[in-house]
């Protein structure tokens with residue numbers, strides 16, 4: 177009975193406003209299934225983040241995008257004396273710019289993950305550079321100017337536009353609320369399951385692609401009432 181009452185409400189809410197809905201409840205619903213939330217606590221120029229993101233590209237390929245709601249959450253500190261972002265990023269302002277570009281891509285484009293992977297492929301010190309952002313946007317098929325990404329992250333690619341900076345501040349606060357301290361921290365269903373900090377640590381369920389796949393599939397079936405789902 178509980179499910180019966182809940183599902184129509186969730187579907188209606190999701191149909192009306194997916195973004196609001198996700199922000200409000202942190203549960204992603206699509207086609208009547210609940211996706212498993214996976215959050216990676218990262219810093220865009222951090223070597224540990226690049227390792228995590230490479231691993232999760234494989235994980236996504238194996239579980240399929242329809243089961244997972246993947247988000248990057250940025251590790252940084254609020255700093256009112258920092259002039260451009262009001263945020264200090266460990267690897268410098270260029271990293272803050274990279275974080276903003278990625279957040280804006282995620283907000284306005286379904287191709288955001290390819291965008292992040294493209295930036296990473298250029299090497300971590302290239303992440304955040306405007307020209308790299310423009311090139312990667314082009315490569316993955318995001319129109320910087322018309323997609324909304326550019327307005328969010330700055331048409332000049334600097335990351336210093338108010339909408340993007342606001343997303344960065346919210347993201348780091350969300351990371352703190354989730355207890356994320358290190359890049360890279362892996363959360364599945366909002367639970368910390370693994371950290372990569374120089375090496376893999378605190379990974380009770382393992383840290384291979386298969387281990388993450390297994391954990392995601394387990395959460396998916398738990399959330400959707402077995403492999404057949406609700407419907």
Ligand SMILES: *[C@@H]1O[C@H](CO)[C@@H](O)[C@H](O)[C@H]1NC(C)=O
Pocket residue numbers: 253255256257258259264
């Ligand atoms: C805050 O930002 C200023 C200007 O970038 C910097 O000099 C200072 O070290 C930062 N403080 C912290 C705690 O990171």
